[in-house]
Amino acid sequence: MNRKLRMGMVGGGSDAFIGAIHRLAAFMDNQIELVCGCFSVNPEISKTSGKSYFLPDDRVYETYQEMFEKEARLPEGERMDFVSIVTPNFVHFAPAMMALEHGFHVVIDKPITFSLDEALKLQAKLEETGLTLALTHTYSGYPAVKDAKARVARGDFGKIRRIYVEYPQGWLAAKEEDSGNKQASWRTDPKKSGKAGCMGDIGTHAHQLAEYISGLKVTELCAELNVFVPGRMLDDDGAAFLRFENGARGVLMASQIAAGEENALKIRVYGEKGGLEWRQHEPNTLWVKWADRPTEMVRVGTGQMGAAAQHNTRTPGGHPEGYLEAFANIYRNFSLTVRAKMNNEEPTAEMLDFPSIEDGVRGMRFIDTVVEAGYNDAVKWVKFEG
């Protein structure tokens, strides 16, 4: 196969936030082109957005249902190969399932669905069809995070004992949902966001990052969720103690009322011999700490990191590999995997290194568990089911 992969999009019109980031990320490595979309719940906005992306009128659709049906009927040489779903959480499952039913691969933003049950249905459909799904847990796409994972897996720190992951934001410190902020409005509405607010929106990122770097799964947790802004219907802050499968212990905090914070995601992982620290505000630096010698500052793009980080690095040292590049790494690895499958080749481990349906199901279990534990003062530990 000697062509770009053809992408369709659901959401991501001029009325949206993350869709534009997805397009930048998808196009970064010249592996993918946008061929069609239903870019908004408002057909007029879908149309004007499609025009501004220079798409022909007949590939800009009024509904995603129309898009999947019509695209599936196009000749193989024209129709999209995969769809990118960048809508609010309550519009994830239906388009994702319909895409799979029509033979299209899927990229979808987190949390994967509105409910765990929906995520399990997507998992079953993926197993049945053999199609590929990538979930854009952006932070596992950073090269320094790849290097952190590789160091833990290599056993540099011995058995992992302690994980701290914190994700404070401040943008919901006031009741933004009442002042016309669209992104705030659906995120704080249980009918659109799901049963969690902050924990679903960014707690899931923190949870996925902890499991990704450590290679360990959370088995149970003890949590407190809070609603600080009066009148808000979902958690805007919370914290959890985590127990991991190997006996390691963790603390996770996520907040959207940490006034003054931007996107201050930070993770620390400690084993018997040392540990590491990574902050998304300074993404090219990985701090590696030792019990018996000074802390090392390991930098992206300098040759100081291993093969996984290098595979996911585009620029020489000193040029931050940031949010867009991390997003692009998910798209590139996904597209390499889809391309390999189309060529009847086996995708390599490097190609398969992107968040998948398993991460999606884990994320929904995290939401269920943290919500169950988070308002219950009587029960201390709640187990992850499954």
Ligand SMILES: NC(=O)c1ccc[n+]([C@@H]2O[C@H](COP(=O)([O-])OP(=O)(O)OC[C@H]3O[C@@H](n4cnc5c(N)ncnc54)[C@H](O)[C@@H]3O)[C@@H](O)[C@H]2O)c1
């Ligand atoms: N990975 C990340 O770092 C990250 C960051 C931000 C948002 N997200 C996730 O991305 C998703 C979208 O978030 P956002 O902030 O961009 O939301 P948004 O409200 O800014 O945009 C949503 C878009 O979906 C469109 N839409 C809604 N219903 C539709 C339908 N039925 N058909 C077609 N289009 C429809 C809207 O018109 C809009 O264009 C959410 O699931 C969110 O959790 C992920």
